[in-house]
Amino acid sequence: MTAHHDPTTRTAALRTVQQAKEQRRVIAGTVIGTSIEWYDFFLYASAAGLVFGKLFFGPLGPQASVIVSFMSVGLSFLFRPLGAFVAGHLGDKWGRKRVLMVTLVGMGASTTLIGVLPTYASIGAAAPILLILLRLVQGVSAGGEWGGAALMAVEHAPVDRRGIYGSAPQIGVPLGLLMASGMLTLMTTIAPGDAFMQWGWRVPFLLSVVLIAVGYWIRHGVEESPVFNQIAELKDERKAPIGVLFRKHGVLVIFAALIFAGNNAAGYMTTGGFIQSYATDPEGPLAFERGPVLLAVTGSAVTWLIFTLIAGWVSDRMGRRNSYILGWILLFVGVVALFPLVKSGSIGMLFLGLVVLTVGLGFTYGQQSATYTELFPASVRFSGVSISYAIGAIVGGAFAPTIAQALLNATGSTQSIGIYLSIMVILGMVATLLLRDRTGIPLGHGSEEEQSRSPLVFVKSNAQ
Known part of the structure; x- marks a missing residue:
């Protein structure tokens, strides 16, 4: 019998094709799901600066x-660890897929409700209280989303x-910001001026209900992670994965969190709405149109998005650690150049x-999913990546726009903001240098x- 007709060969070829098809489905489900989640999350942040x-x-x-x-943007970050703890615990016990479905619905429901929320002029102090409560639901959902998607x-x-x-899952962030x-840009055209403040800002929030339905349908067709299936088959789910994580890998969680914090502080200059607010402030030095x-x-x-994809690709060739080091150098240049270019008085230079x-x-973001996944053992991995991410988000991004605004108010200059962001980048670089490269480790x-x-690097490699 020739190889062409060998049933074993045909079965192997069919399995390869099916595996490739499932991998493409996973990528599509991950990108679309995380993009929708971050669309909801960043929509609030942008509206915080504008509306x-x-x-x-x-x-x-x-x-x-x-x-x-x-x-109120930063407050939700304090609840991301809660989402990370719950999602990590359930994800390591019950699987990645179930948790992702719950976080998607939680984020979408809270965003849609913000779109119909009465303002202070209508119901007084109840309006900001309800707004903050819905933002906290977004925080819990975001805390559980990223780890499972990664x-x-x-x-x-x-x-x-x-x-x-x-x-x-990393490009879900710029895609969410893009959407x-x-x-919001489209609505400023359709409903300019007072119309945008009256009703135009609500439309993007209400659109979330449609996006969530699409995301839920796509994710429902994705198979569970093969690593979790292996754990489940061996009946070895941890009864208390979070306890094991902090007992054996607590210091690692802190260093992993610092890596993300360095990236997050700089990223939240736009995703947190600070640049939008600074550039459009009618009393400010620029006073640009929205x-x-x-x-x-x-x-x-x-x-x-483009550089995030490139970073993921490059990290497969030069290793996660080396690609991060390159990224920190580039990000340091970026934070030093940001405000001098923004303050030039030209929209073109602001864009540059x-x-x-x-x-x-x-x-410093494209390789993060692979880096975090390779850092933690399989049985506590969901908890490890989710909690590291959530803590890093608090240290880095939670109050970065608030800190930036407070520094601007206190000093009257953006130079202090540049120094703050530079310090955060240096912290990320130091944390990276203190970790060994684990590219390609069996998962x-x-x-x-x-x-x-x-x-x-300061712990012997044959012991935890």
Whole structure:
């Protein structure tokens, strides 16, 4: 019998085709699902800089209302660890897929409800209270989303393509920013001036209900992670994965969190709405129209997406650690150049400043899913990546717009903001240098002993 007719060969070929098809389905489900989640999350942040200060916190006065509005953005980050703890625990016990379905619905429902929420002028203090409560639901949902999406992408990936596969949930962030800024830009055209403040801002929030239905349908067709299936077959789900994580890998969680914090602080200059608020402030030095600023942010989201994909691809070739080191150097240049370019008084230069920033943002973000997945053992991996991500988001991004606004108010200059962002980048670089490269480490449950060896350079590699 020739190889062409060998049933074993045909079965293997069919299995390869089916595996490739499932991998493409996972990537599509991951990209679309995380894009929708971050669309919802960033829509609030952009609206905080443009709308919520006046409509929900207006009685506090012009400066205080903006700061409190940005604080409501950051407040949700304090609840992301709760989402990460719950999702990590359930994800390591019950699977990645179930958790992702719940977080998607939670995020979409809260976003849609914000779109119908009465303002302070209508119901008084109840309006900002309800707004903040819905933002907290977004925070819990976001805390559980990323870890599951990262593991689904990387644990399904071929060993030599984990970086590029893992960039799928990462590009959900710039895609979410692209969609959020794009929808707000469109609404400033359809409903300019007072109409935007009256009803135009609500339309992008209401659109979320349609996006969630699409995302739920796509994710429903994705198979569970093969690594979790292996754990489940061996009946070895951890009864208390979070306890094991902090007992054996607590220091690693802190260093992994610092890596993300360095990226997140710089990223939240746009995703947190600070640049939008600074550039459109009628009392500020620039006083640009909303439309052109939102268009510039939308354009920079495209370049962020591109460099995120490139970083994932590069990390498969030069290793996660080396690609991060390159990224920190590029991001340092970006944060130093940002405000001098933004303050030049030209929309074109503002856009250039954002583009330069996104080069480093992409190169310190595209490889994160693969990096985090390779850091933690399979049995506590969902908990490890989710909690590290959530803590990093608090340290880096949670109050970055609030800190930036407070520094601007205190000093009257953006130079202090540049120094703050530079310090955060340096922290990320130091944390990276203190971790060994784990590119290509086996991810299956059968390699748990190798995975449990500490990647920290100051800890012996044969012990945790």
